[in-house]
Amino acid sequence: MTESKITCHQRTFNGVNVYYECHNYHPDKPAIVFIHGFLSSSFSFRRLIPLFEDTFSIITLDLPPFGRSEKSLTFQYSYKNLARIVIELIEYLKLKDVVLSGHSMGGQVCLNVAKLKPSCVSKLVLLCSSAYLGPSHYGLVMSSYVPFFYLWVKTWLSRKGVLGNLQNVVFDHKLIDEEMIDGYTEPFLDDRTFMALTRMIRDREGDLSSKDLQHIKKPSLLIWGEEDRVVPLHLGRKLKDDLTDSTFISLKEIGHLLPEECPDIVQSHMVDFLYGEKALSQ
Template identity: 55%
Template sequence: MGFKKASGNKKVNGIDLYYEFYAHPSSKNTIVLIHGFLSSSFSYRRLIPLLKNDFNVFSIDFPPFGKSGKSLRYTYSYDNIAQTIIHFIKMMGIDKIIIMGHSMGGQISLNIAYKQPTLVEKVILLCSSAYLQRAKRSLIFVSYFPFFYLYIKYWLGKSGVKQNLKNVIYDHTLIDHEMISGYLTPFQQNDIFRALTRMIRHREGDLSSEKLQTIETPCLLIWGEDDKIVPLNVGEKLNKELPNSQIVIFKETGHLLPEERPLDVFRHVLKFVNETN
């Protein structure tokens, strides 16, 4: 097939938004990938080669992660990040999407579906964050200290990238130099830690149960039974509260589903899309 790849940054909502686009020669379905906290489009590197055989694929680095901007004037709230992605999709001339979000990207995907139900045809949630409250007032207060960003840098670097990957992956043999380098690279400049400081202040709590129950969009939830970051019981609760959802659970699988089980994820996505078309 004659796939075409494009990538770059677009100024959207006052910030540079990095994206990768894989154009399918004939598919009418467009899938938008939203990564998780402390991640980037890199986390979908094993899933994109499968998805692009059946979909037009956009993979977005949401601010301040990956290659997107880290402006100290941008508001890093779920609402604003979701609105930025909505603006981008419309700028690209797309009026219908399937959206896939991993971890925090799942919460952003739910925000997009809540805000723009006519835009989102289907939602795929991979170990999505849910039911988290806003940061404590004490943490928000100390975030205004001039060098607080250095504390974030120390805290994130304390255990190291390899140990952090061990926490999110069930099968540690998957962790290699390429993976470690891919997740480390975006955090080698101080700008990211200053932006993360702003995210602590701006991030609202996750969507309430009342709001979740109004999302009628078909949702596929995929979870790792051994997820230590967003435990399975969160997914089961989310499945009960979303009116039109189903859940798939992978055994011996952790949090980083796009890296751990790309082929299985792809098969379930394809089945879900074809069932609900």
């Protein structure tokens, strides 16, 4: 394995400042763009990235308002707008043969990219992807206009603590260490994140419908943890049925946080999907 070269960047895409990282980037190499889930960041792929960076240009980004990206109170946090950020990033870097891989909410962003601009994507890898959620409840949307509503959002999301939240998404609790807890604590330290989340509550238009999904023709790999409490297995199987060119894999004794729980297994299935019987080193 060659020594990793990582560069960190801040740039405006779709009207909002976005933090992104390039790992062993070269414009002539095929690329994997990893997109994280809700209340997460590029941090969540730290164990998966090293397994690919010899062969691919790896790009990770922090979706606003998470991680090191802007916590704008004027940006419209719809899936379409988040997808446009990814599209503009892909075009700016002139990425080739892009594999879009999204975890949880990031999977829904990937699907929106494939719907909005299919030419940006060669294949999709969806890791316990969000699916079939509707828009926010009308009462919750109306409540989001109440002054200091963000404090309620923060209290609700923090009620179990970071450790409790991780125990809900990781099947084997022995995997939860200090590094993981510290990495997922970051969103709870900045009130601006929760202020922006009040906008996201209003702006989220709901996941793509079955009809929309059936029009996405990109080869897709769906990997699910059988112990996923956030996006249950049956939703993954339904998503597989709606994506007409898709492969579905379920993993025993694995929860929702696939990139953390079993990066080697995820990498192995991704290699099989991307190369068939060819080895990654070939």
